[in-house]
Amino acid sequence: MATTPNRNAKILIADPLNDRGASILKEGGLQTDTRPGLKEDELCAIVGEYEGLIVRSATKVTAKVISAAKKMKLIGRAGVGIDNVDLKAAKAAGITVMNTPFGNVTSAAEQAIAMLFAVARNVARADKEMKAGLWNKKGLTGVELSQKTLGIIGLGKVGAIVANVAKALEMKVLVYDPFVTDAKAKEMGVAKSDLDPLLKESDFVTIHAPMTPETKNLLNAAKLKLMKKSARLVNDARGGIVNEADLCAALKDGTIACAALDVFEKEPLPPDSPLRAVENLVLTPHLGASTHEAQERVAEDIAKQFVEFFRDGVVRNAVK
Numbered sequence: 078m079a080t081t082p083n084r085n086a087k088i089l090i091a092d093p094l095n096d097r098g099a100s101i102l103k104e105g106g107l108q109t110d111t112r113p114g115l116k117e118d119e120l121c122a123i124v125g126e127y128e129g130l131i132v133r134s135a136t137k138v139t140a141k142v143i144s145a146a147k148k149m150k151l152i153g154r155a156g157v158g159i160d161n162v163d164l165k166a167a168k169a170a171g172i173t174v175m176n177t178p179f180g181n182v183t184s185a186a187e188q189a190i191a192m193l194f195a196v197a198r199n200v201a202r203a204d205k206e207m208k209a210g211l212w213n214k215k216g217l218t219g220v221e222l223s224q225k226t227l228g229i230i231g232l233g234k235v236g237a238i239v240a241n242v243a244k245a246l247e248m249k250v251l252v253y254d255p256f257v258t259d260a261k262a263k264e265m266g267v268a269k270s271d272l273d274p275l276l277k278e279s280d281f282v283t284i285h286a287p288m289t290p291e292t293k294n295l296l297n298a299a300k301l302k303l304m305k306k307s308a309r310l311v312n313d314a315r316g317g318i319v320n321e322a323d324l325c326a327a328l329k330d331g332t333i334a335c336a337a338l339d340v341f342e343k344e345p346l347p348p349d350s351p352l353r354a355v356e357n358l359v360l361t362p363h364l365g366a367s368t369h370e371a372q373e374r375v376a377e378d379i380a381k382q383f384v385e386f387f388r389d390g391v392v393r394n395a396v397k
Contacts, residue, residue, distance in 0.1 A: 080173070082390040083128060083150065088383060091115060092133035094155065098376030105384030121145040129383055131155060132162070133375075134344075134363070140166035151386050155375040156181060156366055158315060159396050160288055174396045175382050179234070180374035181366035186238035188365045189283050189313045192337040196309040197222055197281070201359045220280075220307075223247045228279030230295070231286030231314065232257045232267070239283060240267050251275045254286075276303040281311070288315035298323040304333050313339035313365045325351050328358055339365055 088102060090111040102109050112123070117139060124130065124146045131153045132138060138152055143166040152162055154176040167174050195201055198219035206213050227243045229236045232254040240250050250267040253275045262269045272295075276282065282304065286292050296310070297320045304310070310333060312319050321342055327333050337359035338352065344363055352358060366375065378394075385391040 080150075080386065080390045080392055083387045086128040086150070086387040087126060088129040088131060089124060089127040090131045091120065091136040092131070092155070094131060094133075094380070095373055095376040097373060098155070098380040101377060101380035102383060105380075105388055107383065107387055117141060124149070129153065129387065131379055131383065134158070134161055136161065138162040138167075143167055143170050143172065146170070146172070151175065151383065153177075153379045153383055154396075155379040157185075158288070160315065162396075164396065173386070173392060175379070175386075175392075175394045176396055177375045177378035177382070178394055180378045181368075181371035182234045183238065184368040184371035185285075185313060185365040186235045186242075187368075188339060188361075189235070189239050189285070189311055190242050192311045192313060192339065192359060192361070193222065193227075193281055193283060193309075195359050196311065196335045196337045202356070222281065225249070225280035226251060226278055228253065228270070228275040228282040229267070230254070230272070230275070230282065230284045232261075232265075233285060235314075236283075236285035237265065239285065240265060248281075251279060272300070273303055276300055277305075279308060280305065281309050283311040284314045284318055286314055286318060288317055292318050294318070294320045296320065296324075298326065301327040301332055306331060306334065308333045310336040312337075313361075316341040316344065321350075321352060324358075325355055328355050335359075337361070339363055 084106050087108045090109055093113050120142050124142055128148050129151045133155050138161060140163045143163060149172050152167060152172055152174045154162060157176055157178050159176055162174055164174060199217045203217045223246050226249045228251045229240055230253050232252045243250050244266055251270040252262060252267045253270055253272045295318050301323060324336060328336060335357045339361045340363055382393050385393060
């Protein structure tokens with residue numbers, strides 16, 4: 078896919094981008110301004126000057142922002158998820174939206190694996206109790222992952238890495254993903270499953286699906302009740318796939334044993350969120366892509382894509 082080049086385009090970098098990413102943009106001949114932390118009205122006041130906009134997860138590219146972006150040709154998300162960009166408004170305005178789907182794959186998978194171990198071995202609670210002066214060894218007895226069943230919801234690139242690690246730990250892997258063929262599952266050494274059987278059979282469940290109308294509240298009270306009382310749930314995919322109110326209730330009444338969330342329906346997580354008061358719930362502040370390596374890769378990837386778009390007229394990793 079190609080578009081008309083614009084070698085002198087002005088690019089607004091609205092969230093922090095590392096030095097290498099900024100250098101690639103400048104070396105490609107693009108003019109850049111870095112203005113992180115702008116509120117919606119502040120962004121609206123200046124965005125009309127720019128042909129390109131680069132964001133991470135903090136800046137919200139709303140319909141109001143897009144309406145003010147009269148010259149905008151390209152919005153780039155340095156990361157995978159594009160929940161913070163109003164795609165419908167962008168499409169109506171004729172603006173191309175790109176993401177960087179590969180830069181943080183390893184980091185996201187490793188975060189999920191870290192959270193699986195954390196919920197299996199009570200890592201967060203042990204740390205908290207130790208720092209409070211306790212030595213509650215018997216009360217912190219965990220479970221092994223080895224020889225257990227892991228249910229993976231979404232077998233994309235991240236889910237595939239998690240599956241490979243699970244197999245190395247001698248776990249049985251069940252996968253729910255309507256887009257995975259029998260041949261692909263066989264090649265990876267995993268077993269395909271419908272969602273309900275996966276939830277019933279799994280000792281651990283981890284989510285690696287995108288947020289879509291089909292996956293919103295995918296795990297609600299009814300689905301959580303299908304799980305074993307000893308089951309542990311991890312979500313570092315997207316907030317809203319697990320219904321937070323239903324999860325709180327399920328954890329408090331013993332429907333499931335433990336859970337870990339890296340993503341939330343509203344981010345940052347509000348100070349008064351009921352999730353903060355649930356003892357058997359591990360919380361991390363959306364750290365899936367928060368490694369030095371991932372930050373470097375996504376910044377460099379989006380910068381290269383912007384140069385290709387404006388200098389050469391090439392469209393890569395456009396979000397449909």
